[in-house]
Amino acid sequence: xxxxxxxxxxxxxxxxxxxxxxxxxxxxxxxxxxxxxxxxxxxxxxxxxxxxxxxxxxxxxxxxxxxxxxxxxxxxxxxxxxxxxxxxxxxxxxxxxxxxxxxxxxxxxxxxxxxxxxxxxxxxxxxxxxxxxxxxxxxxxxxxxxxxxxxxxxxxxxxxxxxxxxxxxxxxxxxxxxxxxxxxxxxxxxxxxxxxxxxxxxxxxxxxxxxxxxxxxxxxxxxxxxxxxxxxxxxxxxxxxxxxxxxxxxxxxxxxxxxxxxxxxxxxxxxxxxxxxxxxxxxxxxxxxxxxxxxxxxxxxxxxxxxxxxxxxxxxxxxxxxxxxxxxxxxxxxxxxx
Amino acid sequence: xxxxxxxxxxxxxxxxxxxxxxxxxxxxxxxxxxxxxxxxxxxxxxxxxxxxxxxxxxxxxxxxxxxxxxxxxxxxxxxxxxxxxxxxxxxxxxxxxxxxxxxxxxxxxxxxxxxxxxxxxxxxxxxxxxxxxxxxxxxxxxxxxxxxxxxxxxxxxxxxxxxxxxxxxxxxxxxxxxxxxxxxxxxxxxxxxxxxxxxxxxxxxxxxxxxxxxxxxxxxxxxxxxxxxxxxxxxxxxxxxxxxxxxxxxxxxxxxxxxxxxxxxxxxxxxxxxxxxxxxxxxxxxxxxxxxxxxxxxxxxxxxxxxxxxxxxxxxxxxxxxxxxxxxxxxxxxxxxx
DNA sequence: CTGAAAGCGCTTACAG
DNA sequence: CTGAAAGCGCTTACAG
Numbered sequence: 255x256x257x258x259x260x261x262x263x264x265x266x267x268x269x270x271x272x273x274x275x276x277x278x279x280x281x282x283x284x285x286x287x288x289x290x291x292x293x294x295x296x297x298x299x300x301x302x303x304x305x306x307x308x309x310x311x312x313x314x315x316x317x318x319x320x321x322x323x324x325x326x327x328x329x330x331x332x333x334x335x336x337x338x339x340x341x342x343x344x345x346x347x348x349x350x351x352x353x354x355x356x357x358x359x360x361x362x363x364x365x366x367x368x369x370x371x372x373x374x375x376x377x378x379x380x381x382x383x384x385x386x387x388x389x390x391x392x393x394x395x396x397x398x399x400x401x402x403x404x405x406x407x408x409x410x411x412x413x414x415x416x417x418x419x420x421x422x423x424x425x426x427x428x429x430x431x432x433x434x435x436x437x438x439x440x441x442x443x444x445x446x447x448x449x450x451x452x453x454x455x456x457x458x459x460x461x462x463x464x465x466x467x468x469x470x471x472x473x474x475x476x477x478x479x480x481x482x483x484x485x486x487x488x489x490x491x492x493x494x495x496x497x498x499x500x501x502x503x504x505x506x507x508x509x510x511x512x513x514x515x516x517x518x519x520x521x522x523x524x525x526x527x528x529x530x531x532x533x534x535x536x537x538x539x540x541x542x543x544x545x546x547x548x549x550x551x552x553x554x555x556x557x558x559x560x561x562x563x564x565x566x567x568x569x570x571x572x573x574x575x576x577x578x579x580x581x582x583x584x585x586x587x588x589x590x591x592x
Numbered sequence: 593x594x595x596x597x598x599x600x601x602x603x604x605x606x607x608x609x610x611x612x613x614x615x616x617x618x619x620x621x622x623x624x625x626x627x628x629x630x631x632x633x634x635x636x637x638x639x640x641x642x643x644x645x646x647x648x649x650x651x652x653x654x655x656x657x658x659x660x661x662x663x664x665x666x667x668x669x670x671x672x673x674x675x676x677x678x679x680x681x682x683x684x685x686x687x688x689x690x691x692x693x694x695x696x697x698x699x700x701x702x703x704x705x706x707x708x709x710x711x712x713x714x715x716x717x718x719x720x721x722x723x724x725x726x727x728x729x730x731x732x733x734x735x736x737x738x739x740x741x742x743x744x745x746x747x748x749x750x751x752x753x754x755x756x757x758x759x760x761x762x763x764x765x766x767x768x769x770x771x772x773x774x775x776x777x778x779x780x781x782x783x784x785x786x787x788x789x790x791x792x793x794x795x796x797x798x799x800x801x802x803x804x805x806x807x808x809x810x811x812x813x814x815x816x817x818x819x820x821x822x823x824x825x826x827x828x829x830x831x832x833x834x835x836x837x838x839x840x841x842x843x844x845x846x847x848x849x850x851x852x853x854x855x856x857x858x859x860x861x862x863x864x865x866x867x868x869x870x871x872x873x874x875x876x877x878x879x880x881x882x883x884x885x886x887x888x889x890x891x892x893x894x895x896x897x898x899x900x901x902x903x904x905x906x907x908x909x910x911x912x913x914x915x916x917x918x919x920x921x922x923x924x925x926x927x928x929x930x
Numbered sequence: 931c932t933g934a935a936a937g938c939g940c941t942t943a944c945a946g
Numbered sequence: 947c948t949g950a951a952a953g954c955g956c957t958t959a960c961a962g
Contacts, residue, residue, distance in 0.1 A: 260729060262955055273933045278957060290931060307729035311652035311710035312955035315938050320649065322708045324692070331674045339668050339695070352707040354662070354692040357677070369690040370660045371709050372649035391598060391645035467864060496864045523864060526805060526834045600939055611949045616941060628947060650939035653954050 261304040270300035277301070281308065314372045321351045322371065323547060325540075326378040326386065328441075330357040332465075332493075333521040334536050338379055338398065341540030349548055375547045377540075380443055394550040398543045399534075401442035407556045409543040413443065416532045416563040417450035420516060423530075423565055424486050427572070429514060431457075433477040433484030435470055435494045438462040447490055447518070459484060463494055470497020471504075478505055478513065485513060486571070492517035492524040492531055499527060499570065514571040530571040533564050599642040608638035615639070619646065652710045659689045660709065661885065663878075664716040664724065666779075668695040670803075670831075671859040672874050676717055676736065679878030687886055713885045715878070718781055732888040736881045737872075739780035745894045747881040751781065754870045754901040755788035758854060761868075761903055762824050765910070767852060769795075771815035771822035773808055773832045776800035785828055785856070797822060801832055808835020809842075816843055816851065823851055824909070830855035830862040830869055837865060837908065852909040868909040871902050 263281070267274040272293060279285045280297040289297075300306075314320045323346055327335045339355060346353040356369045368389040378386055379398040383406055386395070395406040402408040424432065432455045437444045451458055459480065463473035470493060477484055478501055489495040495517030502509045509515055517524050520533035538561055546556035601619070605612040610631060617623045618635040627635075638644075652658045661684055665673045677693060684691040694707045706727040716724055717736040721744055724733070733744040740746040762770065770793045775782045789796055797818065801811035808831060815822055816839055827833040833855030840847050847853055855862050858871035876899055884894035 264955080274955090275933060275935090275957080276931090278955095279932090282957075284958095288931070293931080305730070309653070309710070309955050310708055310729075311649055311658065312938090313957080314649035314708075314710065315647070315653050315940085315954090316956045316958085318938070320708055330677050330693070331671065333669065333671060336669045343695070352694070352709075354694050354707060354709065355668070356690070356692050357681070369692060370648055370652075370658055371690075371692065372647070372652065391648075392643070467860065493860065496860075500864075522805065522831065522834075523861060526838075526861060526865060602939080612939090613941080613949060613951090614947090616939095617948090620941075622942095626947070631947080647939050650954090651941080653938090653956085654940045654942085656954070 260309075261306045262309065263306070266297065266301045266304055266306045269304060270296045272297060281306075311372075319374050320372045322373045323351050323353050323375050323377060323544070324369065324371065324373045325353055325355045326376060326381070327355065327357050328379075328381045330355065332519075333523075334519050334534070335379065337536035338540035338543075341537035341542075342377055342544040343540075345541045345544035345548075351544075351548075353544075375551055377543050377547060379539075379543075381441060394547060396543045396547045396550065396556070398539055399443050402558065407546050407550065408558050409539055409546055410558075410560050411443075411534050411539065411563050412560050413446045413563070414450045416518075416534075416565070417447065417454065419563075419565045420488065420532055421451065421454045423567065423571065424488075424514065424516070427486075427510075427514065429486040431482060431484045431486075432459075433474075433487045434458050434460040435473045435477065435487055435489040435498055436460050436462045437490040437494065438464050438469075444490055451488060458488075463497070465491050465493050467493055467497040467500065470494035471501045472497070474498035474501035475504070478502065478507065483513075487513060487515050489515065489517050492519045492521050492529065495529045495531065495570070496523055496527055499529065510569070510571050510573060516571060520566055524566075524568070528569040530568045531566055533566050535561050535563070598647075599644045600647065601644070604635065604639045604642055604644045607642060608634045610635060619644075649710075657712050658710045660711045661689050661691050661713050661715060661882070662707065662709065662711045663691055663693045664714060664719070664727075665693065665695050666717075666719045668693065670857075671861075672857050672872070673717065675874035676878035676881075679875035679880075680715055680882040681878075683879045683882035683886075689882075689886075691882075713889055715881050715885060717877075717881075719779055732885060734881045734885045734888065734894070736877055737781050740896065745884050745888065746896050747877055747884055748896075748898050749781075749872050749877065750898050750900050751784045752788045754856075754872075754903070755785065755792065757901075757903045758826065758870055759789065759792045761905065761909065762826075762852060762854070765824075765848075765852065767824040769820060769822045769824070770797075771812075771825045772796050772798040773811045773815065773825055773827040773836055774798050774800045775828040775832065776802050776807075782828055789826060796826075801835070803829050803831050805831055805835040805838065808832035809839045810835070812836035812839035813842070816840065816845065821851075825851060825853050827853065827855050830857045830859050830867065833867045833869065833908070834861055834865055837867065848907070848909050848911060854909060858904055862904075862906070866907040868906045869904055871904050873899050873901070 263277045264274050267277045277297050280294045285294050343353040375394040377396050383404040397406045397408045461473035461476050463469035487498045495515050498515050502513050507513050517529050517531035520531045524531040542559050549556035601615045602612050605615045615635050618632045623632050681691040713732040721742040735744045735746045799811035799814050801807035825836045833853050836853050840851050845851050855867050855869035858869045862869040880897050887894035
């Protein structure tokens with residue numbers, strides 16, 4: 255049996271006894287005043303009967319736009335990107351756009367192939383702008399959590415403010431020897447964390463680790479085995495912080511008595527293990543980025559917001575009850591750089 | 593300044609001094625034997641110079657296919673779906689397809705709108721087949737972790753075998769009063785877990801909870817406050833198990849001494865908190881589903897695999913060292929139902 | 931109120 | 947070896 259092809263507007267026209275253009279008119283909802291109500295009803299009935307759905311490829315070609323935005327992420331594994339997606343998808347939906355995610359997982363080696371979709375714009379998070387070069391065609395682009403020095407507009411977190419507050423918190427607790435469990439990934443957001451930390455803790459000791467519990471454990475073991483053992487470990491990511499937490503346990507060290515531990519992101523993991531962390535408003539990041547992209551699509555120049563972060567204090571630095579401090583700039587919702 | 597339109601194959605043809613069809617021929621790689629090498633080079637140079645990329649909408653319309661598959665998930669928040677994506681994306685890439693994710697987050701209320709893309713097929717995980725009715729047009733579909741009674745081929749886990757092994761483990765430890773922290777979501781995969789558990793523990797006490805740490809905490813609190821307090825809590829999901837773990841802590845109960853706790857999925861959270869759980873091979877689920885979809889696209893009837901699961905024993909049920917037991921059928925990689 | 935026609939940018943027979 | 951032409955299925959002026 256041959257695969258039956260889906261019905262087209264021509265088929266609907268034939269079934270309803272009208273022209274194809276009338277079908278298009280009616281089903282696009284622009285018919286009032288141009289097609290009689292009875293004809294419109296005939297068309298809708300026929301379309302329903304045949305199970306007609308417009309061919310998106312044809313519509314996309316004709317209109318020159320797709321109302322589809324693609325969110326590109328370096329990995330889909332990190333829960334951080336789920337929040338980015340939700341924020342971006344909400345704004346997209348409010349404006350009649352749909353959002354799809356595309357990831358080229360590091361787990362997949364082989365040449366990078368862009369997706370085959372026709373899209374109107376792209377949001378790319380936590381990566382180098384250059385890594386998008388393999389994409390099929392250039393489209394309006396907003397970069398999230400990425401180097402603001404590129405060509406594309408950016409939406410970022412106030413990482414420097416976050417590190418200011420985080421080190422302030424640790425200093426206030428009396429910590430002076432601080433170790434850095436750094437993400438072993440060469441992207442701006444992590445370079446930024448290292449620079450902001452080193453600016454405030456010039457003698458910080460750093461160990462690098464791929465982002466996983468195991469590698470975080472190993473890096474923390476190296477730091478905690480030093481003769482001048484750090485009294486606090488600043489980790490680039492909550493997953494690394496969990497590994498560090500396990501390393502402390504394995505060495506019989508009390509957290510936070512012997513060693514304080516902090517993460518970054520504030521994902522479920524940090525909450526579950528009560529780890530002090532920097533909360534990055536990921537959902538807001540996604541939302542603001544989508545707004546910026548809509549600006550771009552409308553020919554406007556988007557702002558380049560820098561979103562405030564907050565340090566969420568939990569038991570891994572302070573044995574007393576959780577409380578939250580704002581990072582700095584409570585007077586403004588966020589800052590903008592040009 | 594007007595938005596410049598991207599170059600088309602016509603522009604490349606003009607620049608190279610050849611016809612548009614020759615451009616298409618050359619850039620599609622089918623030119624050897626039909627176009628001279630020198631002409632081909634001229635075309636490639638011109639294309640490079642203009643930054644030409646074929647318009648995917650036009651290609652999709654012309655070819656009647658897109659080589660794009662869409663993975664539809666009920667939420668993007670659960671790390672389980674990340675693994676499904678990776679498995680499916682790998683197989684897709686191996687066959688020249690690209691995979692995008694589309695989610696209609698529950699957080700977004702308002703009418704469900706399908707995406708606007710032209711796609712060749714769809715993978716839908718952990719949902720009712722009927723909930724896809726709003727999708728723009730019917731395409732070949734494989735359902736994952738979903739009711740095998742629907743029209744579409746399915747790829748599933750051996751949930752019943754998992755529950756057999758899990759209850760066997762708990763029985764062996766002496767547990768008789770078992771509580772069920774059930775996911776308060778009306779989909780097949782959770783109905784299946786409840787049925788499999790009730791078949792083996794007829795007097796199981798159940799409390800329902802939305803999937804989050806907080807709600808899991810509350811449901812577990814209700815179960816653990818009963819006069820006939822369960823000695824084991826089987827949770828439908830690792831997140832719920834974390835909540836249950838916190839409830840036990842809040843009540844001053846020792847885990848696993850006073851109450852054993854198990855989860856489902858085996859995501860990072862379960863590993864970090866050392867919670868005994870049922871490992872669902874999510875990546876394999878995605879891979880097998882993509883293979884089934886490729887079968888469908890090639891006019892073949894795909895198998896309907898049922899993938900084996902395993903119980904990963906950790907400290908939340910057994911204070912001794914971790915060890916892993918296989919669920920049953922070690923002789924076959926998986927089973928298949930017709 | 932309705933229909934015939936153009937055209938979006940490709941790919942692929944077909945003609946030369 | 948190369949080009950002119952058809953056609954994928956829409957939307958939207960345009961003509962009547």
